Amino acid sequence: MIVSNSKTILAVQGLHASINGKEILKGIDLTVKRGEIHAIMGLNGSGKSTFAKVLAGHSAYEITAGSIQFENKNLLDLPPEERAHAGLFLAFQYPVEIPGVANIQFLRLAYNTIQSQRGKEELDPLEFDDFVREKMKLLNMKPDFLDRSVNEGFSGGEKKRNEILQMALLEPRLSILDEMDSGLDIDALKTVANGVNQIMNKDNATILVTHYQRLLDYIVPDFVHVMHAGRIVLTGGKELALELETRGYDWVINHSESTNKVTA
């Protein structure tokens, strides 16, 4: 929802980033305020997943220019774990599997680490067990999720639910959901989207990174941005996603390239 006079959570200006000397992000500007849902759409290779990882602090990417302000902090000064403490959360497109570590052990460790960093109360194993089971109802998850190794042998849908469960536990100020809908059937998609919608409120914000419009039927964005060749080339309201669906990405890409020529 767009809230008037809402505080800015994220301000990205002129962001350039490269990996192994190859520039992927070529000047991104984006402002996200409390209460808002932003969708970043684009073809494979447009740089949208890179943008998500750069926000979370992946060390493989080098920031060559630009700035990122997160609440009152310079995000680029913070290592990944401090970004998490500050309230940033990335739901991974491909969550990693960690055989040998029980999911509940991992979830409690993450939860208590974040809680203590924010000066809040940690939970002992019994208290946490009650707490996490309540959150799992939100996502229609079976209790045996907790005893299995982190993401090991999880289906695509189960992995995504586990990501949203972490989002529900860690209560981030800003969530970035990278290709949340990939590998999900329609029922799983509805469940996951419903979970995200329940976590959203007027004080937090979400960035949905997605290739397809489908997800946006269930999580309705306030803004839609189209990325191409490392930049946001078009921004509009939720109707832009539908227009993309009917006219295709070529329409935006041609449009942006002709504008480029004019400005050049």
Added chain:
Amino acid sequence: MVINTDYLERSLESWPFTNTKPSSWLNQLRANAIDQASMLRLPTKRDEEWRFTDISALTHLPFRPSQPENIIHIGDVEHLFLKEAKIRLVFIDGYFSSSLSIFDPTSLTVGNLPMFLSSNSAYLESHLGRLAKYEDNVFTALNTAFLSDAAVVSIPKNAAVRDPIHLLFIATQNEVTSYPRCLLVCEEGSNITLVEEYIAHNNAKYITNSVSEFFLAPHANVKHIRIQRENLEAFHLANCAVSLDRASQYQSISISTGARISRYNQNVFLNDEAAECTIDGLTMISNQQLADTHSCIDHIKPHGTSYQQHKCIVNEKAHAVFNGRIVVRPHAQQTNSSQSSRNLLLSKTAQVNTKPQLEIFANDVKCAHGATVGQLDEEELFYLESRGLSPATARSLLTYAFGAEIINRIPVTSLRQRLEHAILTQESKS
């Protein structure tokens, strides 16, 4: 000052048994072993079996045999005891300590060598030294030559010992060699869990030269957990030989975290049909430690099964070696065998040599093997860090996860928790 006499020569000179009761079979065994030792030499890196493991440092040590002298107070070592173990045999520098041990002296199923010698010498004679061959192994030869005490566990037919038996070998004396020895005889259908553990009481510099012999009669079931956590000054040289009779089951979990230089040879003979073994190992070393595990699983008769998984976690400048030999003899048809060696290097200077060695002479068998060497995965670390975990915690958790697969198989809860703690603090040291 004597120069250039090597470790072996000095060991031979200190052999004490020449004039005592030469008629007994045990003295004959010791005499044969010392004769054999004098014909062998210490292995060097030129020997194929020792090409990655340099023990030349050992040759310069003026170590004498340990003495049965050291008194240890129970308060100093009781933290090493396992609360699950109702039977515990403690050996200090290779010598039995009855005050630290718990067992029932009226039943002669568990005890030390002198007790068994006085009451059941013939039984001992038919087992001791029969499995651990000293003809071509200088360390087994020396251990046998200096054999004066041993942990003896004999489980009667169809007996199921519910609680684990703890054999605890504690090193205390400086600049000595101790010769721990274990003999386990499991009669038909018996079932036990045995924990064999080597540890140092202080920072003494010493050599442990241990030999273990396990006999499994038909349908016997043995779980053998071996823990080597000597101090970082120690040399640990160990040989274990296991004989499996028809349809017996042997599950072995060996954890090696200690010693400056360690070498563990484990030879398992599937001597009759349908025998089954699971041989798991975890080596976790740092600093300048060297830990070498050589195993041989010998399928001699048909329908045998062996599963082996060996993992190494190597940090700093440490060096791990794994050589896993699997032999399938011509008559061992329908053998099913698998082996996996997985290795985690935690620093740029850590090193591992892994060598699967399959020798298959039967044509109707299923044998699989594989080896991997890797580092902690950057994407996995990033995932954990993105959830708020510090890089040190993330590394420690992933290292723990790697080792947990082996540790989780240990059926003794307090021991498992002790090791989990050790593994979690291992990574945060660096």
